[in-house]
Amino acid sequence: MEKYRKQIVPNAKVELIHVSLDDEEADATKWALEGKFPWPTVLAEHYEETGLSEYGAFAGESFLVDSAGKIVTKDEKEAFSKIAALK
Amino acid sequence: MHMKLKCLLTIGITATIGVGAVSARTWTSADGSKKFEGELKAFYKDDGKITVIMRNGHSVTFDIAKLSEGDQTFLKENAAGDAAAGGGDNVQEALKAQKVGSKLSSRGLLEKIDGQKFAKYELTKAPEFYIVYYSASW
Numbered sequence: 001m002e003k004y005r006k007q008i009v010p011n012a013k014v015e016l017i018h019v020s021l022d023d024e025e026a027d028a029t030k031w032a033l034e035g036k037f038p039w040p041t042v043l044a045e046h047y048e049e050t051g052l053s054e055y056g057a058f059a060g061e062s063f064l065v066d067s068a069g070k071i072v073t074k075d076e077k078e079a080f081s082k083i084a085a086l087k
Numbered sequence: 088m089h090m091k092l093k094c095l096l097t098i099g100i101t102a103t104i105g106v107g108a109v110s111a112r113t114w115t116s117a118d119g120s121k122k123f124e125g126e127l128k129a130f131y132k133d134d135g136k137i138t139v140i141m142r143n144g145h146s147v148t149f150d151i152a153k154l155s156e157g158d159q160t161f162l163k164e165n166a167a168g169d170a171a172a173g174g175g176d177n178v179q180e181a182l183k184a185q186k187v188g189s190k191l192s193s194r195g196l197l198e199k200i201d202g203q204k205f206a207k208y209e210l211t212k213a214p215e216f217y218i219v220y221y222s223a224s225w
Contacts, residue, residue, distance in 0.1 A: 008218065009126070010112055012165055015214040017191065021223035025205065031224035032200050039199070039220075040208050046196040051187070052219055059223040066216055067185040079218060086216070 003080060004039060013086045019052055020044055021059050111142060115155035128211045129178070130162055137162065140211075144201065181213030188213055 008016050018041040022028040028043055047053050055063060055071065064072040064079035073079050111124040125139035128146060138148040151159050182188030191197055192210055199208035 005111075010161065010165060011214075012212045013214050014216045014218065015210060015212060016218045016220060017197070019219060019221045021221055022225070027224045029200075029204055031222070032205070033203065037200055040191075040197045040210065041199060041205065042191075042196055043198060043205065049190065050196050051190050055219070057219070057221040059221055059225070062218055062220040064216055064218050065187065067187050067214065069186045072216065083216070083218075 001036070001038070007080060007083055011083060011086060014083050015040070017042060017052070019047060019050075019057070021047075112161075114139070114158050117153055117155055119155060126211065127162075178211060178213050179209075182210060185213065187217055 004016055008014055016039045018037060018039045020028040020031070020041055020043050022031060023044050025043055025045070028041070031037075032041065042050050042052060051069065054069075055065075057063065061074070062076055062079070063074050064082060066072055072082065111126045113122055113124050115122050123141070125141045125147075128138040128140050130137050130151075131148075135151050136148055137151055138146050140146050151162055154162075179192060182192040188210070195207055195209075197208045197210065198205035200206075
């Protein structure tokens, strides 16, 4: 959360998109409220439409992708290093 | 202090009380006496103005001269040279040119927690990169 606030929010060159894999919106909402998720979210009902399903990710995973959809890295530490270098 | 800024800062300070945490930056007035939180929505470089989404969800637009030197530097370094941060219309145009952004923006597929439920959300920047984070309650 702190990384999001300090490294993503003020950086115009990167955004975090959260994909909820909960089938039920009520579950996704409860989960988001408990976690105080501040980021944009794609709910499961729209998952396929966003094209983000093509990565076949599991819950807990995160990818850094470019605006063309190409995966830059699946390593979180490397992703934030790249983000820090974007400024 | 200018009345309009006083009003803005009052709104900002009020908005920080009793409202759930959202992604935001803490902005400081030019004289350093006031602070408020809000998310940068657009930077109108030519006009020297910005639009900030306050924590209560309201958008306010004002001259960046009313902000501290640090905030103005932040804007110039992080948004001024970036066409994607030039304003709402520019953001949408830039997003449409992206494979990822076009899907996320044009179809209104994004949501964000607003109060106790999800509400439709539009991206406020057209980034070069996205961190895609997958999670579930189970």
